Structure formats: structure tokens, C-alpha cells
Amino acid sequence: MVHAPPARRARPLNAPPAWLKPAVHALAAMPLIWLIIGWVDLLWLNPASLSLSAEPVAYTHNGLGLMALRTLVAALAVTPVYKLTGWAPIMSLRRMLGLWAFAYAALHLGFYLLMELDFSLVQLWKDAMKRNFILFGMLGFLALLPLALTSTRSAIRRLGGRNWQRLHRLAYLAGIAAVIHFILRVKGFQVEPWVYLGLLMALFALRFMPNRKRASRASRQPA
Amino acid sequence: MPYHSRPDWQLPEREATPVEIYASRRTFVASLATAGLLPSAAIASTDPAKLTPLKARRTIATSEEPTALSAVASYNNFYEFGLGKDDPARNAHSLKPSPWTLKVGGLVKKPLTIDVDQWIAKAPLEERILRLRCVEGWSMVIPWVGFPMSALIKAVEPLGSAKYVRFTTLADSGQMPGIRFPALDWPYREGLRMDEAMNPLTTLAVGLYGRRLPNQNGAPLRLVVPWKYGFKSIKSIVAVDFVERQPLTSWNQSQPSEYGFFSNVNPDVDHPRWSQATERRIGEFRRRKTLPFNGYGEQVASLYKGMDLQKFF
Numbered sequence: 253m254v255h256a257p258p259a260r261r262a263r264p265l266n267a268p269p270a271w272l273k274p275a276v277h278a279l280a281a282m283p284l285i286w287l288i289i290g291w292v293d294l295l296w297l298n299p300a301s302l303s304l305s306a307e308p309v310a311y312t313h314n315g316l317g318l319m320a321l322r323t324l325v326a327a328l329a330v331t332p333v334y335k336l337t338g339w340a341p342i343m344s345l346r347r348m349l350g351l352w353a354f355a356y357a358a359l360h361l362g363f364y365l366l367m368e369l370d371f372s373l374v375q376l377w378k379d380a381m382k383r384n385f386i387l388f389g390m391l392g393f394l395a396l397l398p399l400a401l402t403s404t405r406s407a408i409r410r411l412g413g414r415n416w417q418r419l420h421r422l423a424y425l426a427g428i429a430a431v432i433h434f435i436l437r438v439k440g441f442q443v444e445p446w447v448y449l450g451l452l453m454a455l456f457a458l459r460f461m462p463n464r465k466r467a468s469r470a471s472r473q474p475a
Numbered sequence: 476m477p478y479h480s481r482p483d484w485q486l487p488e489r490e491a492t493p494v495e496i497y498a499s500r501r502t503f504v505a506s507l508a509t510a511g512l513l514p515s516a517a518i519a520s521t522d523p524a525k526l527t528p529l530k531a532r533r534t535i536a537t538s539e540e541p542t543a544l545s546a547v548a549s550y551n552n553f554y555e556f557g558l559g560k561d562d563p564a565r566n567a568h569s570l571k572p573s574p575w576t577l578k579v580g581g582l583v584k585k586p587l588t589i590d591v592d593q594w595i596a597k598a599p600l601e602e603r604i605l606r607l608r609c610v611e612g613w614s615m616v617i618p619w620v621g622f623p624m625s626a627l628i629k630a631v632e633p634l635g636s637a638k639y640v641r642f643t644t645l646a647d648s649g650q651m652p653g654i655r656f657p658a659l660d661w662p663y664r665e666g667l668r669m670d671e672a673m674n675p676l677t678t679l680a681v682g683l684y685g686r687r688l689p690n691q692n693g694a695p696l697r698l699v700v701p702w703k704y705g706f707k708s709i710k711s712i713v714a715v716d717f718v719e720r721q722p723l724t725s726w727n728q729s730q731p732s733e734y735g736f737f738s739n740v741n742p743d744v745d746h747p748r749w750s751q752a753t754e755r756r757i758g759e760f761r762r763r764k765t766l767p768f769n770g771y772g773e774q775v776a777s778l779y780k781g782m783d784l785q786k787f788f
Binding site (some may be wrong): 300302305306307308309310367368383384385436437438439440441442443444 | 543545546549550554558560561610611613656657658659726729730748749755757758760761762
């Protein structure tokens with residue numbers, strides 16, 4: 253069987269459809285906007301509002317954490333989806349989804365520092381040393397931090413493609429740490445965090461799929 | 476001559492209504508509803524405003540502001556109806572708390588089968604405003620309606636060998652969608668030592684905020700043990716048994732290192748995964764200090780004299 257090289261069918265990487273990025277930005281921002289509207293409502297308009305549940309602090313905290321995990325899983329799904337479908341424009345979403353994951357993780361941590369620790373980093377350190385649940389959460393955040401800092405084109409140039417790629421495998425570490433953080437958080441046996449672990453494992457397995465470009469080059473060689 | 480007066484809510488075994496008649500009674504009520512004859516107050520609902528009002532005499536009060544009814548009826552842990560805090564209010568409409576039979580037995584002289592509706596209609600009800608502290612680190616102040624657990628204990632006359640009381644929640648997957656999922660080993664079970672159960676603070680609640688219990692709060696009958704973490708206050712009870720040995724309780728069974736049998740509120744004994752030193756009162760944004768025995772030390776600390784509370788957490 254002869255495959256046409258996919259690179260020729262796909263649109264160039266730098267020209268995704270104009271609607272794609274704004275649509276995904278809007279989707280990723282929606283839960284944050286909902287939280288902001290909820291807090292404005294609660295603090296200034298209607299103190300009895302239940303739009304963020306009866307425990308708005310826990311609701312916000314859980315919401316931000318869950319969105320960090322969801323956007324991170326989405327970012328990690330980009331390359332495997334491209335490999336499976338060959339739809340190149342999706343690659344333009346990887347960086348922005350990763351940055352959304354970092355943004356939600358930073359808000360999650362910031363909200364924790366504000367509401368539980370009065371911004372005491374000493375307390376945070378003590379917390380992390382005492383409780384595995386906090387330790388894994390911090391590990392996840394610290395794994396995302398260098399990725400966010402090296403997300404620019406110039407950073408990729410400075411590091412060199414190979415090194416940059418190696419560094420950015422930390423995203424998997426962040427994902428695993430975040431899921432363990434989630435599993436350690438819930439009471440009793442709950443399926444939800446395990447679903448995320450399953451998704452991460454599946455995405456990791458897909459990494460070992462042959463690279464499309466190389467596979468197609470190989471298929472053109474005579475048998 | 477010893478004379479044991481039968482409390483007026485006690486239903487003799489011979490009068491316990493067979494299931495078929497219960498079922499037809501429900502059909503009868505439904506026919507009333509279609510005919511527009513049903514009064515607006517309901518015995519079962521997830522909407523607290525629709526529930527039957529109860530007359531009660533206030534016996535325990537506090538200077539603290541009670542938590543808003545809307546929060547009490549919308550923020551619940553009742554895993555039989557789902558794991559999310561808002562799941563019980565959304566899903567518990569399928570619970571049928573009337574008619575409801577409570578069986579009280581085990582090591583007692585006079586086992587009882589109680590029709591809970593009749594009991595609620597006849598029992599002298601008290602309003603007791605009590606703090607509830609969840610093991611997860613949040614708390615509420617709730618005006619319960621009910622009666623002291625000790626009244627029930629005295630009525631069944633436990634044998635000398637009865638050292639503990641075991642409580643069991645309904646486990647009916649038809650009424651409780653969460654049962655299909657093994658979050659815990661169903662049915663949900665809880666237990667108290669006899670002296671804990673006899674303590675005047677230990678309450679059997681049948682209502683809150685002056686009306687019958689909303690389904691999501693454990694209708695029609697639940698336990699309230701205000702100095703212990705909330706999960707000890709078992710909901711929708713179908714059986715109370717007096718036993719000789721410490722009973723196996725659901726959370727203790729699922730994770731013994733995290734949830735002890737006693738589970739007294741104790742700021743000095745952390746949950747292995749989070750601190751118990753502070754709590755967030757629902758309706759407030761900042762955390763406040765958690766008090767030993769949830770502030771009821773004066774009434775209950777003597778129950779645990781000489782016990783190492785770090786060990787028996």
C-alpha cells in the first residue's frame with residue numbers, strides 16, 4: 253500500500269483556521285469567568301447566593317484544580333490526536349492549553365495560599381513536608397513552572413529543539429503528580445481521579461506510536 | 476408490682492402494617508394528589524419549604540447564628556445519593572421516607588418495630604440548636620427537631636450485656652442511586668458506646684428548622700452526635716441494634732487509619748491527610764479554630780476520662 257506523504261495534504265503548521273484558537277481560549281476561560289461572576293455576585297450583589305454552592309471557597313478551590321488538570325490533559329492529548337488524525341492545525345493549541353493549565357494551577361495554589369495560609373510560604377513548606385497530598389500538588393506545580401517559562405519561541409531557540417523537548421516531558425510528571433494529589437484528596441473510593449490517571453496513561457502509551465513523518469518515509473521505501 | 480408503661484409511639488409487632496397495605500396507601504395518597512385534595516405540606520421532599528411543620532419546645536440553644544436553611548439543605552454528604560456536595564439535594568427525591576419502619580432490637584428486653592410517622596406525630600419533640608463539624612473541615616449550626624436518644628434506649632430496656640449501639644442506614648438501590656457504586660461498604664453503619672448513646676446531647680432528629688427532615692438531610696430519622704465528626708451522625712436509619720462488642724462502622728472499615736470508631740472532634744489529632752485544627756463555618760470565608768469535642772467538652776469530656784485520645788481517635 254502506498255501512502256501519500258501527509259505533510260502535503262495538511263495545511264502548514266503556522267496557519268490554523270482563524271476560529272480555532274479563539275474558540276479554545278473561550279472554552280478554557282469559561283469556568284474562570286463563571287467563578288469571577290459568582291464571587292462578584294456573592295460579595296457585592298447577593299450574599300445568600302448559592303451559585304458557587306454553600307461553600308464557595310471549597311468550590312473555587314476544587315474548580316481551579318480540576319480545570320488545571322483538565323487543560324493539562326488536553327495539552328498532552330494534542331500530539332497524540334495529531335498523530336492519530338493527521339490534523340496539523342491542532343498542534344497550534346498545544347502551547348496555549350499548556351499555558352492555561354499553568355494559569356489554573358497558579359490560581360489554584362494562589363487561592364490556597366490566600367484562603368488557608370495567609371500567604372505564608374513557611375507554612376506552605378511545613379504543609380508540604382507534613383502531607384503527601386500537598387507535596388504532590390506542589391510537585392505538579394513546580395514541574396509546570398519551567399515549562400511555562402520556556403514556552404516562548406526564543407526559549408525554544410535558546411535551548412535547542414531537542415533539549416526543549418526533553419524538558420517539556422516534565423508535563424507528564426506534572427500530570428501524574430496532579431492525579432496523585434487528586435487521589436489523595438478524596439474520601440472513600442471515588443472513580444473520578446482514576447479516570448484522569450487512565451487518560452494520562454493512555455496518552456503516554458500513544459507517545460510510543462511511530463512518528464507520522466518517519467513512518468510515511470519508511471513506507472515509501474521499496475519492500 | 477412493676478408496671479412498664481408503653482410509650483404512646485410504640486407500635487406493637489402485630490400492628491406493623493404489611494407491605495401491600497403500605498403500597499396501596501401510597502397509591503391512595505397519589506390519588507388524593509391528583510384529586511387536588513392533598514395539603515400543600517409534604518412528608519417527603521428535597522425542598523424544605525414544602526415539608527410538614529413540626530411543633531417543638533426549644534431545649535438546647537446557642538448564641539451562634541444558625542447556618543442558612545438554603546445551605547443546610549444544599550450542602551450534604553450522603554454518598555447513597557452521589558459523591559458531590561450538591562448530589563443529595565438533586566438526587567434524593569427518589570427516597571421515600573414515609574411510610575418508614577424502624578426496627579430496634581438486639582440485646583434488649585423489649586424489641587420495637589416503630590412506624591416513624593406515628594412516632595413523629597405523638598412524641599414530645601424538642602428543638603436543639605447544635606454545631607455540626609464535618610471531618611472534611613467545615614461546620615454548620617443547625618436547629619434540629621427531635622428527641623434524646625436516651626428516650627428510645629430506656630423504652631427498649633437493654634440487657635446488661637449490651638455495651639454498644641449499632642445504627643444502620645437504608646440500602647435500597649431503587650431509592651438510592653449511589654448504592655450501585657462501591658464508595659463504601661453498604662449499608663452505611665455507625666455505632667456508639669452505650670454511655671455515649673445515653674448522653675443527653677445525643678439526639679434522634681426527625682426535622683430541622685421547624686419542619687420534617689428534607690430527604691438529603693437523612694429523612695425521616697437520623698442521629699445527631701454533635702461532639703463527633705459529622706459522619707457519625709448517620710442518616711435515614713432503618714435499624715438500631717444493641718450489641719456486646721464494638722460494631723464495625725462504615726468509614727472505620729474503609730480506612731481505619733483515618734476514621735476511628737470514636738471520631739470525637741479533636742483539633743490536636745489531625746486527619747492523616749489534612750489538619751483538624753481549624754474549620755470553615757459555612758457562610759464565612761475565613762477559618763476559625765476547632766474546639767475540642769466541638770465545644771461540648773463540659774458535657775462529654777468525662778466519658779473519655781483516662782483514655783488516650785491520640786490513640787482512640
